[in-house]
Amino acid sequence: MTKSMEQDPQVAPMLDRRDERVRHAEGFSASIRAFLDRVRSGDLGSLPVIVGLVIIWTVFQSLNPVFLAPNNLVNLLFDCSTVGVIALGIVCILIVGEIDLSVGSVSGFASALVGVLWVNQGWPVVVAILAAIAFGALIGAIYAFLFNRFGMPSFVSTLAGLLSVLGLQLYLLGSTGSINLPYGSSLVNFGQLLVMPDVVSYILAALPGIVLFVLEYRTAARRRAAGLSSPPLGRLLVRAAFLTVFLEFVVYYLNLDRGIPWMFGLFVGLVVAMNYALTRTKWGRSMIAVGGNREAARRAGINVRFIYTTAFMLCSALAATGGILSAARLASASQQAGTGDVNLNAIAAAVIGGTSLFGGRGSAYSALLGIIVIQSIASGLTLLDLSSSLRYMITGAVLAIAVIVDSLARRSRVSHGRA
Amino acid sequence: MTNLNEVRDNGRERVLSLRGISKNFGAVSALTNIDLDVHAGEVVALVGDNGAGKSTLVKILAGVHQPSSGSITFRGKPVTLDDPSTALGLGIATVFQDLALCENLDVVANIFLGRELNPLRLDEVSMEVKAWTLLNELSARILSVREPVASLSGGQRQTVAIARSLLLEPKLILLDEPTAALGVAQTAEVLDLIERVRDRGLGVIMVSHNMEDVRAVADRIVVLRLGRNNGVFAPDASNQELVSAITGAADNSVSRRASRRQTQGGQVQDQQTHRPEVRR
Numbered sequence: 069m070t071k072s073m074e075q076d077p078q079v080a081p082m083l084d085r086r087d088e089r090v091r092h093a094e095g096f097s098a099s100i101r102a103f104l105d106r107v108r109s110g111d112l113g114s115l116p117v118i119v120g121l122v123i124i125w126t127v128f129q130s131l132n133p134v135f136l137a138p139n140n141l142v143n144l145l146f147d148c149s150t151v152g153v154i155a156l157g158i159v160c161i162l163i164v165g166e167i168d169l170s171v172g173s174v175s176g177f178a179s180a181l182v183g184v185l186w187v188n189q190g191w192p193v194v195v196a197i198l199a200a201i202a203f204g205a206l207i208g209a210i211y212a213f214l215f216n217r218f219g220m221p222s223f224v225s226t227l228a229g230l231l232s233v234l235g236l237q238l239y240l241l242g243s244t245g246s247i248n249l250p251y252g253s254s255l256v257n258f259g260q261l262l263v264m265p266d267v268v269s270y271i272l273a274a275l276p277g278i279v280l281f282v283l284e285y286r287t288a289a290r291r292r293a294a295g296l297s298s299p300p301l302g303r304l305l306v307r308a309a310f311l312t313v314f315l316e317f318v319v320y321y322l323n324l325d326r327g328i329p330w331m332f333g334l335f336v337g338l339v340v341a342m343n344y345a346l347t348r349t350k351w352g353r354s355m356i357a358v359g360g361n362r363e364a365a366r367r368a369g370i371n372v373r374f375i376y377t378t379a380f381m382l383c384s385a386l387a388a389t390g391g392i393l394s395a396a397r398l399a400s401a402s403q404q405a406g407t408g409d410v411n412l413n414a415i416a417a418a419v420i421g422g423t424s425l426f427g428g429r430g431s432a433y434s435a436l437l438g439i440i441v442i443q444s445i446a447s448g449l450t451l452l453d454l455s456s457s458l459r460y461m462i463t464g465a466v467l468a469i470a471v472i473v474d475s476l477a478r479r480s481r482v483s484h485g486r487a
Numbered sequence: 488m489t490n491l492n493e494v495r496d497n498g499r500e501r502v503l504s505l506r507g508i509s510k511n512f513g514a515v516s517a518l519t520n521i522d523l524d525v526h527a528g529e530v531v532a533l534v535g536d537n538g539a540g541k542s543t544l545v546k547i548l549a550g551v552h553q554p555s556s557g558s559i560t561f562r563g564k565p566v567t568l569d570d571p572s573t574a575l576g577l578g579i580a581t582v583f584q585d586l587a588l589c590e591n592l593d594v595v596a597n598i599f600l601g602r603e604l605n606p607l608r609l610d611e612v613s614m615e616v617k618a619w620t621l622l623n624e625l626s627a628r629i630l631s632v633r634e635p636v637a638s639l640s641g642g643q644r645q646t647v648a649i650a651r652s653l654l655l656e657p658k659l660i661l662l663d664e665p666t667a668a669l670g671v672a673q674t675a676e677v678l679d680l681i682e683r684v685r686d687r688g689l690g691v692i693m694v695s696h697n698m699e700d701v702r703a704v705a706d707r708i709v710v711l712r713l714g715r716n717n718g719v720f721a722p723d724a725s726n727q728e729l730v731s732a733i734t735g736a737a738d739n740s741v742s743r744r745a746s747r748r749q750t751q752g753g754q755v756q757d758q759q760t761h762r763p764e765v766r767r
Contacts, residue, residue, distance in 0.1 A: 083619045084632065290612045296619075350606035353592075357600055360591035367551060367587045368601035369572035428591040481637070 083295045099303075110480025114422050116473050117437045120466075124441065128448030135448055138325035144440070144447050145328065146260070149335040150394035151410060152439035155417035156335075156342055157386030159435050162418055163346070164379045165359040165427020166222040168211070170229035171414050174204050174384050175391025176406020177237040182392050183247030183401030184240050186255075193255055197392055204388025207233060208381035215380070216373040222380075230411070238403055246402035249395060259396025263327040272333070273319040277312030281305065331393060335436070338386075342432035355379060360428030390414075409460060416467040417442050424474055441466070499526040500562070502659050502690035503548070503579075508557035510543055510714075517543040518714045521557070525659060525690040530681060532705035533694045536733050540714040541694045542584060545663045548692070549581035550574035562658065572601070580657035584664045584694075586648040594618060594632035594639070598651045621650040625680055628673075641668035649680065659690040666700050678704050698726060 107115060128135040154171050161168045178200040185196035211229060214220040241247065249256050264272070281304055288298035322328055346352035357365040358375045366372045394410075395401045419425055420441050421434025445466060449459045503525040510518040518540045525531050535541050546552045548559075550568035559566050561577055568574045574581070588597050595611070595618045604610040604617075618632050627646040629639070636644060645668060652660055662681070666674045681704050685691055695701050701708055701722075708720040710732040718732040730741045 083616065287612065291615075294612050294616045296612065296615060348609050350603040350609065353596060353600070353603055353609065357589045357592060357596075360589040361587070364587035364589050365600070367549070367571045367581070367583065369570075369575045370601045371572075428589070484638075 082297045085297050108480075109484035110477040110482075112422065112473070112477045114431075114433065114437055116470070117421055117434075117441055120420070120470075121437070121441055121444065124444050124448065128444070128451070132448070132451045135451055138322055140447060140451070142263070142322055142326050142329065144443050145322070145332040146397060147447070148439045148443045149329065149331040150259075150390050150397055151413050151417065151442070152335045152390070152435055153338060153393060154387045154390035154410070154414040155421075155435040155439050156338055156432060157383035157390070158414050158418040159342070159421075159423045159430050159432055160355070160379050160386070161222070161383040162423045162425060163355050163359045163427065163430045164376060165362070166215070166376070166379065167415070167425075168208075168222065168226045168380065168383045168387070169411060169415075170207075170226040170233055171383065171387035171390075172406040172408075172411035173230045173233035173237065174207055174387040174406070175394065175410060176404075177233045177240070178204055178388035178391035179395030179401040179405045180237045180240045180247070182255075182395060183249065187247050187249060188244075193253065197255075200392055201385050201388045204391075205381045205385040208384030209377065211384070212373075212377035212380040215376055234407070237406070241401065241403055246400055249399045249401065251399060255392075255396045256399045258331055259393060260399065262330045264330060264333060266323050266327060269319045269323060269328045270316065272328075273315040274312055276315060277308040280311060281308035284308075331396075334393075339432045339436050342435075346430075346432055351375075351378070356428055359430075387414075409463065412467070413439075413442050413463070416463065416470065419474060420466065420470040422474075424478065425471065426474075426478060499528060501525070501560075502527050502562060503692075504560045506558045506560070508544070508547065508554045508559070510540075510547060510552060511555045516714055518547075518554070520715065521711070522716055523709060525692055527658070527690055528685055528688045529706045530685050530691040530693060530704050532701040532708045533692055533711065534696070534698070534701060534708060534729065534733060535711035535717075538713070539711040539733075541711055542663060543714075544711070545581065545583075545661050545692070545694055548574065548579055548659075548661055549583070550579075575601075575655060575657075578655070578658035579661065580652035580655060580659070581661040582645075582648045582652045582663060582665060584667070586644050588636045588644055588648060590637040591635055593635055594622075594629060594647055597636055597647055598654060600651070602655065617654075618650070621653060622646065624653075625650055625676070642670060642673040645669060645673070645677065649677070653684070657689065659692070660684060662691065662693045664694055664696065666695065666697060674700065698729060 125136065134140055154175055157171060158168065181200040181203060182193075182196045185191040185199060186193050191199075207229065211222060211225050214225045215222055284299070284304045284307075285301070288301070288304065291298040319328060346355060354365065354370045354375050355378075357368070357370060358372055362372060365375075391406055395405060398405070417438030418430070418435055419438065421431075421436070421438030423430030423434040423438075442463065445463055446459055449462065501524055503523070505521055505523040508518055508521040508523075509516065521540070521544060523531070523533075523544075533541050533544065543552065547554050548568065550571045550573050553567075553569065559568065561579070566573075566577060568577075568579070571581075589600065592600070595615050598618045598621065599614050604614050615632060622629050622632070625646055627643070627650065629643055629646065636647065639647065645665065649662075649665070665677050665681070669677060678700060681691055681693065685704075685706075693701070693705065705722050708722060708724065708729065710717045710720065710729065712733060712735050717735070720729060720732070727742065731739060734741065
């Protein structure tokens with residue numbers, strides 16, 4: 069300690085590089101080594117899901133060459149978007165360390181409500197959609213009230229909600245059983261047909277790289293001006309270029325068939341917005357703090373109840389949105405909507421994508437990555453003409469593996485001091 | 488004892504004064520009729536045995552618990568501390584014994600937790616600069632402010648917690664066992680820091696079990712016993728006096744142990760002085 073103190077004033081290096089006991093990854097090989105160190109200590113990030121995706125795609129492609137064909141992948145993206153939006157809500161609620169088991173029911177109820185209001189009652193479709201989303205948020209507000217006021221575990225309140233909301237859905241559809249949404253309407257077109265024009269998709273695919281580079285470049289400049297270390301320009305360029313090439317290739321490949329569905333664009337837009345909210349706003353910081361240490365967050369002056377309320381409401385509102393999207397995808401609001409595996413697929417997607425079930429860790433992108441894994445399995449098994457019984461078993465096994473990886477990584481993080 | 492508080496009120500601003508504070512947890516009276524004054528530029532040490540109510544009192548001042556009865560006056564105005572943010576807003580900063588850090592967040596996020604700059608587009612650069620400034624002022628040995636707090640040692644966490652409490656330029660700082668988890672050098676650093684904070688004109692309340700630390704920095708030592716005021720002492724009070732106020736009896740386990748050690752120590756010394764002769 070004394071040694072380092074003596075050496076401190078020598079050159080007055082950058083504000084965050086004064087202590088020479090810390091190794092900082094400077095070159096390319098050092099960056100790789102730092103990444104490997106991080107993985108070894110249990111900070112896996114999205115590595116497991118990418119490895120898993122490669123395995124799943126390789127297996128299914130070898131079993132059925134249609135699997136990776138553009139046509140199938142475009143269908144995959146349509147299917148991803150519906151449950152993916154629900155999984156995004158699950159990410160929200162998992163980050164604060166709670167759970168919502170009723171997202172399936174809420175999504176089914178929202179689709180039923182849109183069917184009744186729009187088709188049966190003749191409301192304008194936009195108003196019907198907004199009403200359904202607002203009703204979803206209201207359900208979340210009720211969970212939050214039960215949680216904040218009575219300390220009712222979210223596990224129980226949402227389990228009760230699962231049944232009650234399913235009952236509401238059946239009640240709404242009671243007389244008819246199911247409501248067909250009219251083909252040719254904008255909502256059904258959005259869910260089944262509408263894809264981006266090629267030009268638009270190429271431009272949109274170029275945006276992330278450019279935005280990423282500009283933002284990081286500006287941050288780096290500000291950091292240098294403030295006397296902090298900053299990544300070299302080369303690394304920023306390489307990353308942005310890599311991202312752009314990857315996205316443009318994906319878009320090119322999908323444009324060989326119909327192209328990128330607008331519905332998937334909406335989903336990705338929601339993911340990006342959520343990622344911004346979680347990482348770059350005070351609200352997101354508070355969400356992660358509440359999930360990590362509720363008492364510490366409370367003592368720091370964070371309104372913990374408000375944070376829980378927003379988490380529950382967002383989760384239910386996104387579940388309702390996902391339900392409306394899946395109604396559009398199926399062109400119907402039926403009694404089966406939102407039942408079966410919707411609930412678990414949404415939760416599994418969030419967890420497989422890397423959001424911890426234990427709270428305090430997670431990212432909006434885990435919904436995107438996780439739902440692609442789940443839908444790949446579903447799509448691959450459908451192509452192999454396997455029954456849903458096998459699909460359930462395999463999806464269940466993948467979920468179990470994901471949770472095991474999560475638990476092991478968590479234990480490793482604790483022992484490596486990364487919590 | 489209350490009179491002693493009044494006597495020392497010579498001209499300096501009274502930052503905080505408590506009158507008749509009581510706190511009941513169900514049938515248990517954790518605090519009964521506590522009076523306490525803290526002036527600007529003064530370190531008040533709060534000492535007492537386990538269960539004397541020190542931490543409860545700190546939590547009341549931090550807004551975590553609400554008193555069952557009694558009045559709190561802060562900078563001349565009567566206040567009610569309904570929640571932690573009210574206390575923070577008034578200028579009462581608290582470093583809790585369990586530090587209350589979020590282990591999954593990094594050092595910068597913890598220091599700024601609940602009062603981030605630019606809420607809709609977090610200003611990470613300014614926050615990091617300010618964090619380094621605060622930590623350097625405390626001559627902290629923090630390696631990186633971008634590592635999660637889980638990777639820090641106990642002493643480093645203490646430093647982060649103290650840095651956080653200084654962020655809002657408070658008028659009164661509550662330190663609950665600030666040196667309990669620290670090594671020798673870091674304890675000295677924290678004591679230095681407490682003096683620096685005091686010299687800036689802040690009131691400091693420090694809860695501690697360590698009589699040596701208490702006497703090193705405190706201007707006044709307030710003793711609690713079983714939830715009641717049990718005397719106010721100057722820092723040059725003898726250990727004997729303090730311990731008997733804390734335990735409530737002149738003949739207590741500490742004094743018995745001390746006298747036993749004394750006689751034993753004498754014997755051991757005798758043996759040691761004799762031993763070389765035996766060897767020869």
